[in-house]
Amino acid sequence: MNYFKSDLASLHADLVAKKISSKELTQATFDNIKATDPKISAFLHLNEDQALAQAEKIDQAGISDDQPLAGIPLAFKDNLVTKDEPTTAGSKILENFKPVYDATVVQKLNAAKMVAVGKTNLDEFAMGGSTENSAFKTTKNAWDQTKVPGGSSGGSAAAVASGMVPAALGSDTGGSIRQPAAFNGVVGMKPTYGRVSRWGLIAFGSSLDEIGTMTRGVKDNATMLSAIAGHDAHDLTTSTQPVPNFAADLTAATNVKGLRIGLPKEFLAEGVNDDVKQAILAAADTYRKLGATVDEVSLPHNKYGVAAYYIISSSEASSNLQRFDGIRYGYRANDVKSLDDVYVKSRSEGFGPEVKRRIMLGTFSLSAGFYDAYFLKAAKVRTVILNDFKAILKDHDFILGPVAPTTAYNIGSEVTDPMTMYMNDILTIPVNLAGLPGLSLPAGFSQGLPIGMQLIGRPFDESTLYKAGYVFEQNTEFHNQIPTLGGQN
Template sequence: MKYFEKDLTSLHDDLVAKRISVTDLVKATFDNIAATDPELNAFLTLNQDAALKKAAEMDEKGVDADNVLAGIPLAIKDNIVTNGLTTTAASKMLENFVPVYDATVVKQLNKQGVINVGKTNMDEFAMGGSTENSAFKTTKNAWDYTRVPGGSSGGSAAAVASGEVIAALGSDTGGSIRQPSSFNGIVGMKPTYGRISRWGLIAFASSLDEIGPMTRTVKDNAILLSAVAGHDDHDMTTSTKEVPDFAAELNDQTSVKGMKIGLPKEYLGEGVDQEVKDAILAAADKYRELGATVDEVSLPHNKYGVAAYYIIASSEASSNLQRFDGIRYGHRSKDVKNLEDVYVNSRTEGFGDEVKRRIMLGTFSLSAGFYDAYFKKAAQVRTLIINDFQAVLKDHDFIMGPVAPTPAFKIGDEISDPMTMYMNDVLTIPVNLAGLPGMSIPAGFAKGMPVGMQLIGRPFDESTLYKAGYVFEQATDFHKQTPKQGGNN
């Protein structure tokens, strides 16, 4: 199965017309993975037996003609729990954890007849921007195996970009869907906070985490978001707003004529690679050509986003990860003499360096003598960032800019320098702090590697981002360019 030549709609048509069976499609997907993954390392766990069993059952009863996702193989990031299938969050702490329930998004996909082919690699507990923080393996960039795929959803991005699967789910706390999507030349959507249930997502930072779809095209992304979004009684942060059929609005009549787009001067400033800037400025010209207005705007407090984020996210991580204590579930050290040893040794052995670093930073920020100076101040800065976005989006339909300051960097180049690694998220983090929808779409190349353009919208206005992304995609051919197998581009 060459997924580069297919989208969800054409695959669905093939299944309904019986040009291909669900079993054939699932087998072909595992063949793709077998051919590519020994080098790419996108998957941690495969779900082959259960997937083939479900495929055979679907073939027997026939594929639902009204359901585009029925029988479609899909990959799921390994911090989204799956009943009966190992879910590790790429950590030794959860190396043998087999959940007894499905996350809400997995339940919704199961209802649609989607087939889970396996769990993808990631940075441990979603903490990192390169998938080098996984306890088990380092995933490679689909375009160049010497480069990182981005993170923390690097496995999902590489699996889609390499053609192993047609779509995947990721999670985004500070750019973890958009940045790997940019690095691998695919479409990734971080929806509005509250659009999708987080129930069953292993928590990193609860006020920032969001699940989202990763696909090759904008329309496929829109189809998948409609399938997994919606209110959930298990998650009181989910919105009761109705979920539109996002894909229904994408057709030949879709237009950006009359739209006002903001291009923040801060997003093209110091530290942004010149070739990345050129790609974004060319995209702005393309939008003008398509009938939109592009203005320079300012988001003055965005520069404080990284500092505020690492205090807030680490504080929430410190709180969320205290459940991993070596007692109830997860890794338990054998080298113990008393209760204190159980806690200390289990966490020392179970958590990696980056996770420990963030737990310590968060615990310090929340401690009695420093709470006002750090956590409270970061929360106030967060409000200023929200106000900046509101001021611009009051007069503009959406904001555009680069996803990351540079294309994908070499494996090993930045892993030993946490500050440089943290600054890679300078353009994506503010969107999470403000709870806004943000999408990455392919917009060019820099140094031979894909460059993603970020579209940022008003709360719960993913529709406008999909329309703008779709129109740009139809007017360009970046999404049609694919990596060679083996990553030798």
């Protein structure tokens, strides 16, 4: 069983008609993971016994027409806590950690009767853009195993792209859903900040983090987001805005007549690969043919996004990661002679180099004498970037651009160069700073590797992005392409 030719609706129909049982589907999924994952290394942990038992209970209770996700397997990024199942955040410091509760999104998908098959690999504490910063393994790109899958949700993206699961959850702090979705040729949604509860997400940058969905198609993505979104009393940053059935109106969407699209000139400037530029310009032409108006616009302060982001996110990470101290849970160093030793050795041995780098940067930015010069200034820049988006979205329905300046790069080629790695997120970071929704979907290929297109919308207007993405998908063939595992595409 692989999921290249299946979507959630067809799986649901087969389960309701009893052409296949949830237990059979789950077992076939594990069989495929065992055959495929040695090439990809997407999973950190599989929970086969529990998943099969859960699937059997779902079969016994029966699956009805109004349970669109029941009995269908999925995977969770391993920074979403799962009760009594390992949750490592890709870090040695949490290597043996088993939480005592489920994250809200896990609870919601359990209530929808989905079957969780395991936890996917990520950059440690979601800090990275290539999934090479994991303490445990390096995940490979589904299209070419010499390339990175992107990050930090690279495990989730590669698991979906290689047909191991039909859907997976990831988290996005500065592009960590959209960039790996682009590199692997799948659909990834970073919802509006506050649309989805972060309770049970191991925090990196609390004002930037957002949980989202990764699937092979736009309609599946919309179905998944409706299932996990909504207000949560455990997370006071969640919105009380009603959650639409995002997938309900997509089938009838055949054009984008009347929509106005902004194409920022900065998104196609120097540093963006020519093949990526041409794919985005071709996508803009597709939208024009389908009835939309595409205008050149400007995000003049976009260039300051990376600097502002790494000050703000690292400052928040410095605060959030204080809890990993070798006392309450997680890794504790041996051969310690004092309380200071416990703190220093546990954190020195438990954290990887990228996490240490960001803790140091964040602590410096928040320190006396530097707060005004760095953190406060970055916060002001964030407001300026948000105002740039507001000005465009006042007159346009959404913004179009590439997800990343390039396609997936070689494993090992950039991991030792933090500045180059950070600049790869220059097109995704501003969306997190502004708290806006962003949808990544396939828009082309360059030398056999997928190119991702990004649609950026108004707050809580994921519906427009899904409609525009679905119409584009139905008028192109990029989403139907399948990676050739084990060989060049």
